[in-house]
Amino acid sequence: MLIDVSEMGQEVGFHFPIVITSAVQAIVEDIPPNYRGIESSGSRLKCVLNSAANAARSANNNQEQVLFSVELPHDSQNKVVLKLHIGPGDFFEPVLTIMLSSED
Secondary structure (H helix, E strand, O other): OEEEOHHHHHHOOOOOOEEEEHHHHHHHHOOOHHHEOOEOHHHHHHHHHHHHHHHHHHOOOOOOEEEEEEEEEEOOEEEEEEEEEEEEOOOOOEEEEEEEOOOO
């Protein structure tokens, strides 16, 4: 399942539609108890999108995907490695997808 985050993506500079996988959404929403009240799922998503934007800026123009890491405390980990992929949408328009590095 993909979640459309294009509206917030535009706020950080993305010009194409952008979606995240349900696995990424689950990590964004998995706020450890000691971070509740300090972080929100919205602020964590914005952190993911900013990190993805920085990775996109540093990528070669011909790359279809780029790996990036983001500080996102969850479970026993603090960093998460994600993948930003550009590919065709339902109507062959460019769509950006943020997924776990292990997802295809």
